[in-house]
Amino acid sequence: MTPRIRTALVIGGGIAGPIAAMALQQAGIEATVYEAYADTAEGKGGGMTIAPNGQDALDAVGLGDVIRPFGVPMTGIVMQDWAGRRLAEFGNPPGVAPMQLVWRTDLYGALYTETERRGIRIEHGKRLVDAVESADGITAHFADGSQATADILIGADGIRSTVRTLIDPDAPGPSYGGLISFGAQVTGTTTPSTRSKMNMSFGKQAFLGYQVLDDASGIWFVNLPHPTPMSAAEAKKTPSEEWLKLLSSKFADDRTPARELIDRTAPEDLIVVGSMENMPPRVPVWSRGRMVLVGDSAHAPSSSSGQGASLSIESAVELARCLRDLPYQEAFAAYERLRRPRVERVIKETTHKNSAKAAGPVGRVVFALMMRIFDKLAKPEKMAWVFDHRIDWDAPVN
Ligand SMILES: Cc1cc2nc3c(=O)[nH]c(=O)nc-3n(C[C@H](O)[C@H](O)[C@H](O)COP(=O)(O)OP(=O)(O)OC[C@H]3O[C@@H](n4cnc5c(N)ncnc54)[C@H](O)[C@@H]3O)c2cc1C
Known part of the structure; x- marks a missing residue:
């Protein structure tokens, strides 16, 4: 052997x-x-x-x-539309430990x-x-x-x-997923606490995720539709001030805290992730x-x-x-x-x-509808198998 x-x-x-x-x-x-x-x-x-x-x-x-x-x-993810209206919520299955958000x-x-x-x-x-x-x-x-x-x-x-x-x-x-991604940590935000939940909003021009803690600190990320892929190194050739200005402008018509969070971000704190890719x-x-x-x-x-x-x-x-x-x-x-x-x-x-x-405007409306249906039908217990998975290190493999 x-x-x-x-x-x-x-x-x-x-x-x-x-x-x-x-x-x-x-x-x-x-x-x-x-x-x-x-x-x-x-x-x-x-x-x-x-x-x-x-x-x-x-x-x-x-x-x-x-x-x-x-x-x-x-403890969960709240999906919203551009106006901050709740579309659906993905809660943790009962009895399962919360996810941990890490930098x-x-x-x-x-x-x-x-x-x-x-x-x-x-x-x-x-x-x-x-x-x-x-x-x-x-x-x-x-x-x-x-x-x-x-x-x-x-x-x-x-x-x-x-x-x-x-x-x-x-x-x-x-393959390139049509989006480039940015994020930052902020402090002293006036956006109310999201109570241990990540809020994700399908804005009119870009996608926003944010979580604000009780001490007024928080994180945000933006996925910006972009016609061509861009590595982090390529995107970093554009000064952070310019990216922040552009990102803020993309949320001008939305009724979410996007602009408050982005405008509060110091240029040196902007994290430029680059292209999002799908396997x-x-x-x-x-x-x-x-x-x-x-x-x-x-x-x-x-x-x-x-x-x-x-x-x-x-x-x-x-x-x-x-x-x-x-x-x-x-x-x-x-x-x-x-x-x-x-x-x-x-x-x-x-x-x-x-x-x-x-997605464009039509895709977003269709998606919002799907999310609302999903919210009515979804049961967090159905996803328990994803989270409730244990590895027994001591058990022999044969
Ligand atoms: C924007 C974004 C947000 C995400 N958010 C989440 C999230 O919230 N939760 C989550 O679970 N996952 C998330 N993911 C996915 C997560 O980042 C990956 O699943 C995870 O990093 C995979 O780990 P890995 O070690 O396999 O690969 P990586 O973390 O990508 O590490 C691969 C390493 O290999 C090195 N490498 C590459 N080629 C070579 C080579 N030829 N020789 C030597 N070294 C090489 C790279 O430099 C890199 O350091 C996110 C991904 C992206 C892009």
């Missing part, structure tokens, strides 16, 4: 990468993380939610306390600190360009000419994964030889599902559990068996919101 592996190269230092590396360490496997960017801040702006299933997966490997200190509870920079910072505290190396400026397998290992080749070798290679390199293409040159890739619902091949995918590279739900990070965390933990108990080929097969049905179901059932954000 092939022996269990001892070492792993983890490509990508986003969310799935560091968590996979820490879970692998707990499984007795030595992992090193290789991140393309030279610094940790690039492309990591904005707020995001960690759902209860993501929190449970973190707890399964003793990482829950990494986010608890700065997570802000979020992406806080999350990445905490993950990096914890990864390094556990003695796991994260090497920056290492962009994977190729990988070559031999009978007893795999060698990663980086753009700077350096190499690294281990028993297996894990592609935690996000929605535009290079590892996915190395595994399957015909793999589907992301096809199914990535057909998750592993080949000594390579395997984890996180967005294998399964990226729409950004508004609030599940991308949580599913990535679950998969990172499950992959490590499988590799702990099985030789790598069997581990990859077991991992896919455990994960694929769940992630594809989540993707299928949470993709409804994004297309309406970039």
